[in-house]
Amino acid sequence: MSILADAVRKGCEDIILGGKKVMIITEIILSKKSQSDVLIHMNLQINSCDQNLNRCCEIIELNSQIQGQLFTILNETSREGGHYAGMETIKTRLLPWLGTSCATSGRLFETNSSLIQDSIEKEKQLRELDINQTCQLQELQEELTSTRLQLNRVQQELKTSCAQEKDALKKLDRLNDYEQQIQILRDEISILDAQKSVLRSRLARSRSPSPTSRSLSPLRLRSCSPGRARRTNASRRSGLLARFGDIYAEERLDAETLLRTYISDMEMVRRIIYIAAVESFHAAKMAYRQFKIRVRETLSLGHSGPESLEDAVLDYIVRHEDLYDVQASVNEVIRCMNINPKISFPPEIDFIVISTLIRELCRVAFSMQTLIPPLDIAFSTDGELFSETKYHRSLDSDFTAVLVAYHVWPALMENNVVVLKGEAVTKRGALCCRRSRSKSRSRSCSRNSSPLRCRHLSRSCSPSLRSGSPRR
Numbered sequence: 001m002s003i004l005a006d007a008v009r010k011g012c013e014d015i016i017l018g019g020k021k022v023m024i025i026t027e028i029i030l031s032k033k034s035q036s037d038v039l040i041h042m043n044l045q046i047n048s049c050d051q052n053l054n055r056c057c058e059i060i061e062l063n064s065q066i067q068g069q070l071f072t073i074l075n076e077t078s079r080e081g082g083h084y085a086g087m088e089t090i091k092t093r094l095l096p097w098l099g100t101s102c103a104t105s106g107r108l109f110e111t112n113s114s115l116i117q118d119s120i121e122k123e124k125q126l127r128e129l130d131i132n133q134t135c136q137l138q139e140l141q142e143e144l145t146s147t148r149l150q151l152n153r154v155q156q157e158l159k160t161s162c163a164q165e166k167d168a169l170k171k172l173d174r175l176n177d178y179e180q181q182i183q184i185l186r187d188e189i190s191i192l193d194a195q196k197s198v199l200r201s202r203l204a205r206s207r208s209p210s211p212t213s214r215s216l217s218p219l220r221l222r223s224c225s226p227g228r229a230r231r232t233n234a235s236r237r238s239g240l241l242a243r244f245g246d247i248y249a250e251e252r253l254d255a256e257t258l259l260r261t262y263i264s265d266m267e268m269v270r271r272i273i274y275i276a277a278v279e280s281f282h283a284a285k286m287a288y289r290q291f292k293i294r295v296r297e298t299l300s301l302g303h304s305g306p307e308s309l310e311d312a313v314l315d316y317i318v319r320h321e322d323l324y325d326v327q328a329s330v331n332e333v334i335r336c337m338n339i340n341p342k343i344s345f346p347p348e349i350d351f352i353v354i355s356t357l358i359r360e361l362c363r364v365a366f367s368m369q370t371l372i373p374p375l376d377i378a379f380s381t382d383g384e385l386f387s388e389t390k391y392h393r394s395l396d397s398d399f400t401a402v403l404v405a406y407h408v409w410p411a412l413m414e415n416n417v418v419v420l421k422g423e424a425v426t427k428r429g430a431l432c433c434r435r436s437r438s439k440s441r442s443r444s445c446s447r448n449s450s451p452l453r454c455r456h457l458s459r460s461c462s463p464s465l466r467s468g469s470p471r472r
Contacts, residue, residue, distance in 0.1 A: 284365035
């Protein structure tokens with residue numbers, strides 16, 4: 001190394017060893033070393049890992065070439081001194097340096113080996129993790145796919161069950177219709193059998209004349225089969241309840257729309273419709289009593305049979321409800337509305353504009369009297385305590401008020417039990433408002449008693465004069 005250092009310092013020298021000339025071009029070596037140093041200090045920071053390793057390998061190769069030349073020089077030099085020349089120098093300088101260099105290179109090799117081994121293991125772990133994650137991802141995708149398939153299957157089953165349920169409901173409705181038709185046919189058959197027995201009895205009586213057979217009226221000849229009213233009571237009751245609800249939802253709203261074209265006060269419109277419903281039930285009940293009395297008087301003359309007279313009368317009324325003079329009841333309702341102090345109407349318009357609603361209410365009320373027990377509307381007054389069991393509150397009501405300001409629709413009762421709720425408007429101070437309104441109306445009536453009376457009389461006569469339609 002000293003020779004190499006001297007050669008480097010001197011530039012280029014000729015070394016004569018054993019008659020051989022060895023030339024070391026130190027400039028080339030120095031130029032290579034400087035280039036390698038520059039590459040080590042610069043390229044390690046800007047090059048990639050592979051590029052830096054390649055450069056380091058090149059430097060090691062150059063270093064090995066230089067070391068080979070140095071050991072060649074060392075060998076030739078030691079030969080010039082004989083067997084024992086240069087031993088002291090080798091022992092004191094070369095061997096310790098070689099030991100130190102080997103130990104250092106060994107440690108570096110071990111360190112590099114451990115780092116390489118660690119990197120290999122980490123790469124292996126990363127590959128394993130990647131493989132595991134890929135497998136887990138595939139499993140999750142498979143589970144997701146199976147879940148979607150199950151969800152689609154469940155949805156299809158739900159759709160199928162819904163369709164089956166709809167089909168079952170349709171079949172059930174058809175079955176109910178068939179049962180009703182069968183029941184109707186059975187009723188008709190029983191009626192025909194009863195009529196057949198009646199005809200046979202009449203035929204027997206005609207062969208043996210008696211005073212009783214001669215006094216039979218035409219009304220007795222139209223009598224129906226015994227017990228029909230009681231057998232059909234439930235079906236007629238459900239039908240009448242449905243019809244009463246339809247009148248509330250359809251005819252009532254039509255009448256309200258019609259009245260709003262003449263009256264701007266919504267409260268007055270509702271009062272008119274409610275009083276029309278109340279008066280329709282009163283008129284229909286009165287007509288039913290009179291009709292029942294006439295039928296009883298007629299049937300009592302020649303009644304004979306297993307059923308009682310009352311059942312025969314009820315059966316006849318149910319069979320011949322078309323004989324009810326509904327127009328007379330409509331006229332009576334309009335007459336009562338004309339003299340009612342709670343409602344008012346423009347003088348140029350008559351209450352006959354809502355005759356359709358009144359006619360339907362009268363028919364339903366008349367048919368409800370044939371039920372066992374009969375249906376009737378609840379008694380009510382303005383300013384009464386609001387009852388949750390009898391009425392619904394209107395949307396424009398004060399839900400904190402406890403008194404009824406006015407009624408919109410009557411409640412339907414059966415043996416003092418509410419069957420269908422009515423509708424009422426609750427407001428605070430309803431009783432005071434009612435008293436002040438009644439006082440103002442009484443004052444107006446006292447001031448203009450004769451004109452109002454004349455107008456009421458003219459209105460009460462108008463329906464009978466205008467009504468030219470046939471009785472139903």
